[in-house]
Amino acid sequence: MDVYISGVGMTKFGRSKEPLQKMMAEAASSALKEAQLERVDAIYMGVMNVEEFVGDSNFATLLADTLGLTGIPSTRVETASSTGAGAFEAAFYAVASGHMKHVLVLAGEKMTHLPTAKTTRILSEVIDRSERRYGATMPALAAMIAQKYAREFNLSLLKLEDILSQVAIKNHSNGCFNPYAQFRKIITKEDYLKSQMVAYPLRLYDCAPITDGASAIILTSQPTPIKVSGIGHATDTAAVRHRASFTSFNSTKEAAQKAYIMSQLNPSDIQWAEVHDAFTLFEIIGTEDLGFFPPGNGWKALEEGITHLRGRLPINPSGGLKARGHPVGASGLAQLVEIIYQLRGEAGRERQLERAEIGLAQSIGGLGNNNLVTILERADRKRIVGKGWSPDYHPEINVSKKMSTPPPEGIGILETFTTLYATPEGFRSPLALGFVKTEGGEMVLACNPDYRSPKELKMGKKVYLKTREGLYVFEKFTFWNRLKHWFKGSSKSP
Amino acid sequence: MDVYISGVGMTKFGRSKEPLQKMMAEAASSALKEAQLERVDAIYMGVMNVEEFVGDSNFATLLADTLGLTGIPSTRVETASSTGAGAFEAAFYAVASGHMKHVLVLAGEKMTHLPTAKTTRILSEVIDRSERRYGATMPALAAMIAQKYAREFNLSLLKLEDILSQVAIKNHSNGCFNPYAQFRKIITKEDYLKSQMVAYPLRLYDCAPITDGASAIILTSQPTPIKVSGIGHATDTAAVRHRASFTSFNSTKEAAQKAYIMSQLNPSDIQWAEVHDAFTLFEIIGTEDLGFFPPGNGWKALEEGITHLRGRLPINPSGGLKARGHPVGASGLAQLVEIIYQLRGEAGRERQLERAEIGLAQSIGGLGNNNLVTILERADRKRIVGKGWSPDYHPEINVSKKMSTPPPEGIGILETFTTLYATPEGFRSPLALGFVKTEGGEMVLACNPDYRSPKELKMGKKVYLKTREGLYVFEKFTFWNRLKHWFKGSSKSP
Numbered sequence: 001m002d003v004y005i006s007g008v009g010m011t012k013f014g015r016s017k018e019p020l021q022k023m024m025a026e027a028a029s030s031a032l033k034e035a036q037l038e039r040v041d042a043i044y045m046g047v048m049n050v051e052e053f054v055g056d057s058n059f060a061t062l063l064a065d066t067l068g069l070t071g072i073p074s075t076r077v078e079t080a081s082s083t084g085a086g087a088f089e090a091a092f093y094a095v096a097s098g099h100m101k102h103v104l105v106l107a108g109e110k111m112t113h114l115p116t117a118k119t120t121r122i123l124s125e126v127i128d129r130s131e132r133r134y135g136a137t138m139p140a141l142a143a144m145i146a147q148k149y150a151r152e153f154n155l156s157l158l159k160l161e162d163i164l165s166q167v168a169i170k171n172h173s174n175g176c177f178n179p180y181a182q183f184r185k186i187i188t189k190e191d192y193l194k195s196q197m198v199a200y201p202l203r204l205y206d207c208a209p210i211t212d213g214a215s216a217i218i219l220t221s222q223p224t225p226i227k228v229s230g231i232g233h234a235t236d237t238a239a240v241r242h243r244a245s246f247t248s249f250n251s252t253k254e255a256a257q258k259a260y261i262m263s264q265l266n267p268s269d270i271q272w273a274e275v276h277d278a279f280t281l282f283e284i285i286g287t288e289d290l291g292f293f294p295p296g297n298g299w300k301a302l303e304e305g306i307t308h309l310r311g312r313l314p315i316n317p318s319g320g321l322k323a324r325g326h327p328v329g330a331s332g333l334a335q336l337v338e339i340i341y342q343l344r345g346e347a348g349r350e351r352q353l354e355r356a357e358i359g360l361a362q363s364i365g366g367l368g369n370n371n372l373v374t375i376l377e378r379a380d381r382k383r384i385v386g387k388g389w390s391p392d393y394h395p396e397i398n399v400s401k402k403m404s405t406p407p408p409e410g411i412g413i414l415e416t417f418t419t420l421y422a423t424p425e426g427f428r429s430p431l432a433l434g435f436v437k438t439e440g441g442e443m444v445l446a447c448n449p450d451y452r453s454p455k456e457l458k459m460g461k462k463v464y465l466k467t468r469e470g471l472y473v474f475e476k477f478t479f480w481n482r483l484k485h486w487f488k489g490s491s492k493s494p
Numbered sequence: 495m496d497v498y499i500s501g502v503g504m505t506k507f508g509r510s511k512e513p514l515q516k517m518m519a520e521a522a523s524s525a526l527k528e529a530q531l532e533r534v535d536a537i538y539m540g541v542m543n544v545e546e547f548v549g550d551s552n553f554a555t556l557l558a559d560t561l562g563l564t565g566i567p568s569t570r571v572e573t574a575s576s577t578g579a580g581a582f583e584a585a586f587y588a589v590a591s592g593h594m595k596h597v598l599v600l601a602g603e604k605m606t607h608l609p610t611a612k613t614t615r616i617l618s619e620v621i622d623r624s625e626r627r628y629g630a631t632m633p634a635l636a637a638m639i640a641q642k643y644a645r646e647f648n649l650s651l652l653k654l655e656d657i658l659s660q661v662a663i664k665n666h667s668n669g670c671f672n673p674y675a676q677f678r679k680i681i682t683k684e685d686y687l688k689s690q691m692v693a694y695p696l697r698l699y700d701c702a703p704i705t706d707g708a709s710a711i712i713l714t715s716q717p718t719p720i721k722v723s724g725i726g727h728a729t730d731t732a733a734v735r736h737r738a739s740f741t742s743f744n745s746t747k748e749a750a751q752k753a754y755i756m757s758q759l760n761p762s763d764i765q766w767a768e769v770h771d772a773f774t775l776f777e778i779i780g781t782e783d784l785g786f787f788p789p790g791n792g793w794k795a796l797e798e799g800i801t802h803l804r805g806r807l808p809i810n811p812s813g814g815l816k817a818r819g820h821p822v823g824a825s826g827l828a829q830l831v832e833i834i835y836q837l838r839g840e841a842g843r844e845r846q847l848e849r850a851e852i853g854l855a856q857s858i859g860g861l862g863n864n865n866l867v868t869i870l871e872r873a874d875r876k877r878i879v880g881k882g883w884s885p886d887y888h889p890e891i892n893v894s895k896k897m898s899t900p901p902p903e904g905i906g907i908l909e910t911f912t913t914l915y916a917t918p919e920g921f922r923s924p925l926a927l928g929f930v931k932t933e934g935g936e937m938v939l940a941c942n943p944d945y946r947s948p949k950e951l952k953m954g955k956k957v958y959l960k961t962r963e964g965l966y967v968f969e970k971f972t973f974w975n976r977l978k979h980w981f982k983g984s985s986k987s988p
Contacts, residue, residue, distance in 0.1 A: 001591070042727075051545040051619065058574035058620035058732070058860040065732040065863075071748050071891035073727035074864065075580050076572040080552035086569050090584050097495070097590035099756070125545065126552035233536075233567030235558040242559075254565050262593070366552040369559075370568065397565035 003095045004224040004379065005217060006102070007035030008337045013213035013325035014182040020047070020054055020110040020214070021066040027216035028067055028106050035218040041100040043067070043074040046087030046107035048329040052122045053111055063106065079233075080126045081278065081326075082365035083107060084333030085372035088217065089231050095219045107334075108214030109327035119210055121424040123328070126366040128238035131445045134471060135420065135427035139207055141240055141367050142279035143199035143418035144435060146206075148246040149281060151416070151459050153296035157201060163299040165192040167280035168205045168322060170302070174309055175319025177351035180334075182211050182325030200419040200454040206280040211325030215334040226343050227379040229358070230265065232258025236369040241435055241443040242400040246416065247296075249368035250398055252289035256362070259373040260291075267291030270375070271355045272313060272342070274335035276364040277320040286362050287315060290373070309351070317342065317351055332363035332372065339376050357381040407444055411477065412436040412465045415443065419454045432457070436465055436474050446472035497589045498718040498873065499711060500596070501529030502831045507707035507819035508676040514541070514548055514604040514708070515560040521710035522561055522600050529712040535594040537561070537568040540581035540601035542823040546616045547605055557600065573727075574620045575772065575820075576859035577601060578827030579866035582711065583725050589713045601828075602708030603821035613704055615918040617822070620860040622732035625939045628965060629914065629921035633701055635734055635861045636773035637693035637912035638929060640700075642740040643775060645910070645953050647790035651695060657793040659686040661774035662699045662816060664796070668803055669813025671845035674828075676705050676819030694913040694948040700774040705819030709828040717873060720837050723852070724759065724869040726752030734861055735929055735937040736894040740910065741790075743862035744892055746783035750856070753867040754785075761785035764869070765849045766807060766836065768829035770858040771814040777801075780856050781809060784867070803845070811836065811845055826857035826866065833870050851875040901938055905971065906930040906959045909937065913948045926951070930959055930968050940966035 009030025011023050018026075024045070032038070043064055050059045064074035079086035084107035094100040111119055124137045131141070150160040168187060175181040187205065195204040219228070234254030237243055243250070260266060267290060275290070277283035284298035292313060293301045301307050307315035318324050318338040321331055339359040341347045347356075358377040365371055417434030432448040434457070446465060451457055463474040464481035475481065503524025505517050512520075518539070526532070537558055544553045558568035573580030578601035585599040605613055618631045625635070644654040662681060669675040681699065689698040713722070728748030731737055737744070754760060761784060769784070771777035778792035786807060787795045795801050801809035812818050812832040815825055833853040835841045841850075852871040859865055911928035926942040928951065940959060945951055957968040958975040969975065 049545055049551050051543055056619060056623065057543050057616070058864065060573055061620075061729045061860055061864045062622065062732045064729040065736075065894050068893050070729045070731055070863075070893060071744070072729065073583070073866075074573075074729045075584060075727070077584070078570040078572065079554055079568070089567070090569060090571070090587075093584075093588040093591045093593060096593060097587045099587060099590060122551075125550060126555075128556065129550065233569070235555045235564045235566065235568045237564055238552070238556045238559040250565070366555055369564075370552065370555045399562050399564060400559050 001096050001098045001221055003092050003228045004220050004222065005226040005340055006220040006224050007031040007218035008340050009034070009216040010180050010334060010337050011214045012180050013211050013327060015112045016212040020050065020108055021062055023110070023212065024063055024106050024108040024214040025066045027214040028104060031104065031216035031218050035102065037102055037218065039069065040072065040102040040104045040218065042072055042094055043069060043104045043106060044077055044087045044091040045074065046077050046083035046329050046333065048078060048080060048083045048109055049122055053109065053114065079370045080365035081328045082332045082363035082370055082372050083329040084215065084331055085361065085363035085374055086332065088333055088336060088374065089233055089372060091219050092228055092231055095221050101221050103219045105217045105219060105333060106214065107330045107332065109329035110212045111210045111327060112212050116210070117425045120422060124424050131239055131241065134433055134445050134447050135423055135431050136433055136445065137199070137420060137422070137424055138367060139199040139202055139279065139422065140418050140420040140433055142281065143202045144416040144433070145246050146201060146281045147418065147459060148416040152247050161201060163284065163302065164206050164280040165189050166302055167277065167283050168192055170308060171277060171316050171320040171322040174317050174351065175323025177348055178319045178324060181319045181323050182209060183323045198422045202279060208278045208321035208326035211327045213325055213327035213330050213334065215330050215337045217333060217336060223379060225379055226340055227377055229377045230259035230263030230375040232256055232262065232373045234258065234371060237398045237400045238369060239400065240367055241445055243398045248285055248289050249371060251369055251371035252286060252362055252373065255371045255373040256290050259375050263375045265375065269358060270360045271358050272317060272353055273315055273359065274318060274338055274361040275315050275320070276362055277316060277322050278326060278364060280322065282364065283315060283320065290360065290362060314353055317347070317353060335361035335363060336374060336376065343376060343378055407438040407440055407442045409466050410439055412438045412463055412474070414457065414459055414461050414463045414474065416459055417457050434474055436463055438465065444472050446474040448474050495590050495592045495715055497586050497722045498714050498716065499720040499834055500714040500718050501525040501712040502834050503528065503710040504674050504828060504831050505708045506674050507705050507821060509606045510706040514544065514602055515556055517604070517706065518557055518600050518602040518708040519560045521708040522598060525598065525710035525712050529596070531596055531712065533563065534566065534596045534598045534712065536566055536588055537563060537598045537600060538571055538581045538585040539568065540571050540577035540823050540827065542572060542574060542577045542603055543616055547603065547608065573864045574859035575822045576826045576857035576864055576866050577823040578709065578825055579855065579857035579868055580826065582827055582830060582868065583727055583866060585713050586722055586725055589715050595715050597713045599711045599713060599827060600708065601824045601826065603823035604706045605704045605821060606706050610704070611919045614916060618918050625733055625735065628927055628939050628941050629917055629925050630927055630939065631693070631914060631916065631918055632861060633693040633696055633773065633916065634912050634914040634927055636775065637696045638910040638927070639740050640695060640775045641912065641953060642910040646741050655695060657778065657796065658700050658774040659683050660796055661771065661777050662686055664802060665771060665810050665814040665816040668811050668845065669817025671842055672813045672818060675813045675817050676703060677817045692916045696773060702772045702815035702820035705821045707819055707821035707824050707828065709824050709831045711827060711830060719873055720834055721871055721873040723871045724753035724757030726750055726756065726867045728752065728865060730863040731892045731894045732863060733894065735939055737892045742779055742783050743858070743865060745863055745865035746780060746856055746867065749865045749867040750784050753869050757869045759869065763852060764854045765851060766811060766847055766853050767809055768812060768832055768855040769809050769814070770856055771810060771816050772820060772858060774816065776858065777809060777814065784854065784856060808847055811841070811847060829855035829857060830868060830870065837870060837872055901932040901934055901936045903960050904933055906932045906957055906968070908951065908953055908955050908957045908968065910953055911951050928968055930957055932959065938966050940968040942968050
């Protein structure tokens with residue numbers, strides 16, 4: 001059964017004094033009003049970590065009660081930072097099954113009331129325990145991915161910096177035209193360069209902010225002008241080090257392939273996209289993973305203006321997570337609300353796209369390991385018959401190798417690294433972290449409490465891997481280390 | 495599209511040293527093996543509060559990775575203590591939509607590693623904040639419901655105690671025959687009476703235990719001998735005091751009605767049921783809410799042996815939550831695994847029912863406010879055509895009245911009360927709690943730090959309601975109070 005959209009709603013994103021359930025009720029009320037409904041058949045609601053952010057559990061019930069909608073199913077759905085898209089997917093299947101006619105999808109998060117170090121710690125819990133225990137945060141892992149991207153595609157760090165700043169500048173510029181955005185001000189390259197370093201080479205302006213907000217969509221089996229044409233969803237390994245590549249996300253590729261197959265569309269059919277720019281580079285990688293541009297070419301499209309608001313393939317006309325804000329549970333659904341505003345021609349004079357008949361949203365859960373791709377289109381759009389989906393890439397699924405014994409101490413190659421300044425609760429700042437490939441070909445995460453400045457480290461160089469208190473530590477590779485290694489052999493492992 | 499079962503799996507419930515993801519993987523492996531599948535199209539997994547019990551987030555990803563099943567959708571579903579049934583429902587719609595062929599449903603929880611006061615605090619977060627802040631726990635609210643039940647149906651407290659002990663004795667006796675049960679020993683009335691008071695009049699043996707465990711089911715669109723015939727799901731008010739009745743759960747009634755309508759069945763068609771006996775009385779209330787027995791008659795059916803293992807309508811042949819154990823996220827799915835074992839005739843000589851063609855499971859989320867009812871049947875069962883569903887009750891939906899001003903101090907009636915001995919972290923024990931109806935007809939929860947013994951309080955008696963530090967406090971109604979009330983008028987409210 002086909003699934004359509006009959007109403008949407010959103011709160012302004014930013015800092016709110018309202019309790020989360022009230023913000024979500026506000027978004028829901030707008031959506032219900034648009035759909036001219038007083039009751040629905042079910043509620044699917046997404047919150048990422050209401051237990052720790054707010055201290056509540058059983059939130060699906062509280063929300064139904066707040067809405068005055070007791071007596072119907074109310075289900076909480078969670079897929080880390082893609083939760084809003086995950087709730088939309090679950091609701092989609094409920095309507096597509098024919099068992100439900102009208103379903104309310106709601107998503108939200110309240111985050112700004114906590115100290116930043118606590119928020120950082122809570123957000124870090126989406127990271128695999130084996131990497132989190134080193135103090136690795138989302139920005140730290142994203143920073144190491146950024147360094148690796150620069151190395152893989154031969155970009156100087158100055159060039160990388162320039163590209164990343166362009167993403168931030170573009171999305172802030174788009175955000176100016178979005179009445180729901182947290183930030184509605186232009187930023188310059190100078191502002192970008194002045195912003196504090198969070199995890200080298202990522203600055204504050206490379207990271208989506210901490211935000212409160214909620215969004216809502218009504219799905220229906222009754223035809224309306226806007227139709228859900230495809231949904232794809234896929235996971236990747238929990239630990240980043242178990243992946244074959246650091247510079248693309250298989251979970252996006254797999255999810256995109258599923259969405260393209262369901263909708264019988266190709267990347268070239270997509271007119272614009274909302275891409276999960278929790279970190280500036282993730283927008284670039286996203287446009288490559290979605291098949292819009294070849295690997296390593298996403299930044300060129302940005303430079304050429306293709307992904308600008310008036311470009312051939314606008315990316316994040318809403319301002320993205322960067323400028324609209326990133327209430328982690330809500331973002332995946334807010335992207336779809338934005339797509340719907342565009343499809344309806346209601347995005348406002350400055351933001352409205354000329355061609356807005358088919359849009360795509362990509363949402364990332366965790367560090368790129370629970371991603372969704374959703375395609376919405378105008379039901380009256382003319383389809384070129386027989387075109388269909390012809391895949392031009394075949395993602396290879398990563399499977400975590402379960403190591404029987406952890407790699408021993410010894411020589412390794414520093415694949416990528418970061419110096420983390422905004423550490424989570426309980427970790428000293430700054431903290432140097434790096435992925436090291438051992439001589440046995442295994443990838444480990446390691447820290448180095450001695451190196452303070454990122455200038456002292458270099459990717460691709462030999463380091464010496466030691467263990468200390470159950471953690472891997474990497475040190476500069478010296479003659480003395482080599483000698484020790486030679487004599488003692490490889491024995492210890494954490 | 496019809497939905498069938500092709501495999502099930504379960505860990506032994508109890509205390510486990512394994513990490514939660516390993517327990518869940520164990521259950522999943524059995525289910526996949528039974529279904530002869532190596533991959534599935536999606537994973538729906540239920541955990542209630544993995545954030546606080548285990549300290550992990552993004553658990554759907556971790557689980558997919560642990561199973562070696564990256565690359566497919568993995569979605570976490572949560573509906574408080576009915577989470578396992580909620581995950582089953584979401585997966586049901588995914589298969590029923592025709593978009594998924596084989597779906598793995600997984601549910602689990604790990605709880606035994608934490609101190610009891612902390613577990614109690616975490617479990618209490620499912621309770622509405624307005625009632626939780628008094629120190630109300632799940633046993634405290636259940637105890638007040640038990641007292642109210644006794645009063646409403648004219649049972650002496652001695653009689654109530656006898657009925658409750660019979661539920662515990664029956665379910666422990668059934669649990670003896672269940673290899674997956676946490677407790678496999680007969681208990682006597684003497685044992686019951688010796689068990690410590692948790693929240694007067696509920697003893698330790700009235701409460702389901704703290705448990706680790708996991709369960710798994712594979713749903714498929716390919717016909718197998720076992721079919722999902724109906725699912726219903728409904729919420730009720732977050733706060734207990736906003737409900738018209740304390741002695742039945744509208745969420746069960748609504749969910750049951752939906753399940754009966756979907757399956758075109760009547761309560762009289764059901765041959766046996768797994769009923770959510772988190773507290774002994776909840777089994778009695780459940781059998782009434784499900785339409786098996788009229789209100790106030792569930793305990794008679796128990797006394798007459800109707801609900802015994804060899805009775806006409808066996809309830810909880812598995813041992814129920816009481817004896818099988820209650821890993822909060824897993825229980826709702828474990829009930830369905832048990833129904834499937836019975837439908838297949840695989841429940842073992844002692845436990846296997848003679849008539850096992852159509853079984854029902856009822857799962858309670860929170861304090862009776864996010865409940866699911868699921869009906870499974872043998873696909874080859876002969877249906878009496880044209881019988882269908884003829885409702886004999888019409889549940890009235892509770893809607894929380896949003897009070898503009900809280901009720902003032904003054905005279906009220908003590909509707910029900912408990913003395914709580916096992917208080918959550920941060921509350922002194924014992925703690926007297928009561929629901930008080932004000933002269934304006936509004937229900938409030940109040941505490942009384944002075945009364946220690948439940949013997950000093952009586953339901954239906956006048957009390958004096960005061961406010962202290964933003965909380966309602968009730969006191970014995972005295973001439974002095976009446977005088978104060980007369981002179982001062984009603985002014986303060988929290």
